Amino acid sequence: MRPEPFGALLYHFGTRRLSFLKNQRVLTVVRSLADHPSARAACTAAGVTEAELPAYARALAALAESTMISERTLHDFRS
Amino acid sequence: MTFAPDTVSPGKLTDLFQLGLDAPICLTWELTYACNLSCVHCLSSSGRRDPRELSTDECKAVIDTMQRMQVFYVNIGGGEPTVRPDFWELVDYATAHQVGVKFSTNGVKITPEVAARLAASDYVDVQISLDGATAEVNDAVRGPGSYATAMRAMQNLADAGFRGFKLSVVMTRQNIPQMDEFKAIADRYGAQLRLTRLRPSGRGADVWDELHPLPAQQKQLYDWLVARGEQVLTGDSFFHLSAFGSALPGLNLCGAGRVVCLIDPVGDVYACPFAIHENFLAGNVRDAGGFETVWKTSELFQDLRKPDTGGACKSCGFYDSCRGGCMAAKFFTGLPMDGPDPECVQGYGEAALTSLDAGSGAGPVVAVPRPSVDHSHRTSPSSARPSSARPSSSRTPVPVTIAPRRPPSHDCDESPLAGFAAQ
């Protein structure tokens, strides 16, 4: 994980995929995932509003799918 | 440019790069200009070692910098990087310092022992160069015996259990008909196929007219790549073909000075390996502040990071997909940077080249930009090059920066093949 002026870059040596985190808030969320009981909690703690949650859910799902991050618990974002 | 607040749409990736990345995402590092081959299209005009090459310690200092900057991986090339006596020492040093390595080779030193060693490492990837699916097509470009060398290297890698190494091809008029065979060769050795674009860079300028794909072949290549998706790599070298339809996988933009750059064997930092010319020279790793300072503060890179206005291409509906194409391709064919790529799929590039020719009237043939350094073998056919103008055309003078002429590489007694034993 490499912070950048716009957000951050993540590189996975195994999959050879590069992920661009396009703002500071999504970087904060990703970094704080381990400290919160759920992804939703991490988002809320980082200041993500209800309206913005779907976009963040999508972002985290993309990272999970490419194994940049992995699920610790099953969590459903659908309200 | 102010940084957008988090609540606003994050925008396109291209916009993000205007802020400049703290480090290149990946970069090409040519370790030596020495090479056992003399490929006719060599982008770095390699062959003879330059006596001012970075020393082992200087190379390690560059690696230390890359580690500090968190460069994810470096593509080591040349010339033929494996002919450097300290090649393995440097690769090991890089991987021990968190910098992943992919090295590009013609296969000359990939013995079974070397292959076994590579197969055992998680952070070293190999890329074998091949430009023909048959010896006839390949050796016409890369020289006699080069096809056999590449095949042997790939067999050794496959036998050692190295799956997923790269087989990288430069697409030409002669080998586009062989795309299926290239895929078959890659599959046979458990390699991943990579197809890349021929640029009129280095010795490529001399063979561009005969070797660059014809318009119909470009479409054929594009369709073939689309059908194979992420199975076949391209190094994002065909983003200029995006105007044919949907974009191919990749960033789809020119990475020069923004996400990539080149460090050459004498430490010069260029915007891109296809742009080895004074106009694209950002600095040298031996300058005070080293590579990091060059990357972050050089005038050239700051200039390249400014937003693209599109120039003459902005009225074209396809500009958003093709981004005006390849800077190096335009530069070395004498086209303006703010206009179409010479291989623009709409035909604007060809038209621009024609009007350049027409504009020169009855004047003498004038050279397109050429770099002042050339490390070609003196005995290679390419070193007896004809005038660097396009054949059967004449041009208006191309404005070029007259940089102070660099000292010519002097004769180097040391053979680039010192220490190399035939396989």
Add this chain to the structure above:
Amino acid sequence: MAEHETEHAAETEALTSDELLVEEVSIDGMCGVY
């Protein structure tokens, strides 16, 4: 209700890349590396 439907459609519609917070690419997907 029409408004409600529109909101739902907007939410489930694929986001354009401009709106994606995370974009991914292969490390091979940068131009300028041979």
